[in-house]
Amino acid sequence: xxxxxxxxxxxxxxxxxxxxxxxxxxxxxxxxxxxxxxxxxxxxxxxxxxxxxxxxxxxxxxxxxxxxxxxxxxxxxxxxxxxxxxxxxxxxxxxxxxxxxxxxxxxxxxxxxxxxxxxxxxxxxxxxxxxxxxxxxxxxxxxxxxxxxxxxxxxxxxxxxxxxxxxxxxxxxxxxxxxxxxxxxxxxxxxxxxxxxxxxxxxxxxxxxxxxxxxxxxxxxxxxxxxxxxxxxxxxxxxxxxxxxxxxxxxxxxxxxxxxxxxxxxxxxxxxxxxxxxxxxxxxxxxxxxxxxxxxxxxxxxxxxxxxxxxxxxxxxxxxxxxxxxxxxxxxxxxxxxxxxxxxxxx
Ligand SMILES: NC(=O)c1ccc[n+]([C@@H]2O[C@H](COP(=O)([O-])OP(=O)(O)OC[C@H]3O[C@@H](n4cnc5c(N)ncnc54)[C@H](O)[C@@H]3O)[C@@H](O)[C@H]2O)c1
Numbered sequence: 001x002x003x004x005x006x007x008x009x010x011x012x013x014x015x016x017x018x019x020x021x022x023x024x025x026x027x028x029x030x031x032x033x034x035x036x037x038x039x040x041x042x043x044x045x046x047x048x049x050x051x052x053x054x055x056x057x058x059x060x061x062x063x064x065x066x067x068x069x070x071x072x073x074x075x076x077x078x079x080x081x082x083x084x085x086x087x088x089x090x091x092x093x094x095x096x097x098x099x100x101x102x103x104x105x106x107x108x109x110x111x112x113x114x115x116x117x118x119x120x121x122x123x124x125x126x127x128x129x130x131x132x133x134x135x136x137x138x139x140x141x142x143x144x145x146x147x148x149x150x151x152x153x154x155x156x157x158x159x160x161x162x163x164x165x166x167x168x169x170x171x172x173x174x175x176x177x178x179x180x181x182x183x184x185x186x187x188x189x190x191x192x193x194x195x196x197x198x199x200x201x202x203x204x205x206x207x208x209x210x211x212x213x214x215x216x217x218x219x220x221x222x223x224x225x226x227x228x229x230x231x232x233x234x235x236x237x238x239x240x241x242x243x244x245x246x247x248x249x250x251x252x253x254x255x256x257x258x259x260x261x262x263x264x265x266x267x268x269x270x271x272x273x274x275x276x277x278x279x280x281x282x283x284x285x286x287x288x289x290x291x292x293x294x295x296x297x298x299x300x301x302x303x304x305x306x307x308x309x310x311x312x313x314x315x316x317x318x319x320x321x322x323x324x325x326x327x328x329x330x331x332x333x334x335x336x337x338x339x340x341x342x343x344x345x346x347x
Pocket of ligand 1: 040059095118126130131132157158159160168
């Protein structure tokens with residue numbers, strides 16, 4: 001097992017990569033623990049935490065609402081949960097976002113921790129202390145910055161995950177490699193089959209290295225003013241794609257967005273043609289999409305309504321090499337270049 005301490009403004013968070021869900025109680029108070037989980041995770045793994053009272057929520061992005069949070073508050077009131085209790089979120093990014101937000105706001109804040117059960121949540125969602133829910137079509141618009149006490153990342157739990165969910169997480173690992181770690185990128189290039197086979201030591205390396213990159217970025221910028229924007233690499237077009245259609249998972253949409261950003265980086269002379277080819281090939285070898293049929297106009301329209309847009313500029317994250325990126329403030333009218341760049345990618 002590898003552990004990593006993530007420094008937060010209010011408290012530190014311990015990330016335990018390779019720890020087993022079976023050792024959960026080592027990290028919890030004796031009693032006064034309430035679990036928040038979703039119906040899939042409860043069905044598959046409930047036997048590991050059935051000594052605690054459980055609040056079960058549904059599944060999917062559609063339940064990431066204030067309505068679900070209100071239902072959790074009501075159940076906690078009925079259980080007479082008070083500020084001495086500990087909230088444990090067990091699930092993927094949806095559960096962690098909701099549980100972290102509910103814990104941070106109920107009675108002005110309870111201590112909380114996570115068992116992260118999806119690859120996306122292990123490499124991304126549960127690292128960094130952002131917790132929140134959606135409001136109408138605005139994703140993650142209501143939320144808090146607050147670190148969990150601990151996050152357990154047990155690679156065994158990933159064995160029951162559908163393949164597309166694994167790919168979604170691997171997409172975020174590629175993102176971390178591209179923005180900050182050329183070695184991680186080279187490692188991925190040779191370990192594609194092992195990563196897809198969920199080899200324990202490979203997953204542990206990918207989860208740990210991703211967490212180091214994400215937490216390093218977050219540590220230097222806990223409230224998302226500067227450095228942290230680099231983590232949005234691939235997300236400008238990725239979010240636009242998610243607005244246009246629901247056929248892609250988040251990771252798939254971001255994969256296409258990363259290709260767009262890499263292609264624009266190549267057009268601007270920031271990376272070379274062979275570097276672009278390596279990026280496209282890695283994503284293809286993993287089984288992630290690198291292009292889309294959504295029309296150029298539709299994508300551009302959706303992109304210009306991105307919440308990260310400030311005034312008449314958009315912050316694009318572009319590559320200066322594999323493993324190096326830069327946030328480039330770009331006039332909104334030039335943002336179409338990002339979508340147009342998708343047209344030049346090698347097939
Ligand atoms: N807070 C952040 O910094 C941050 C960062 C990235 C993403 N997110 C959020 O994360 C969410 C996506 O997370 P996700 O991809 O984990 O989705 P998810 O939580 O919806 O999980 C995906 C599916 O897998 C199921 N599942 C979970 N664990 C399982 C397991 N071990 N075996 C079998 N099935 C399992 C879930 O029930 C669900 O149906 C989005 O809402 C996104 O906004 C948050």
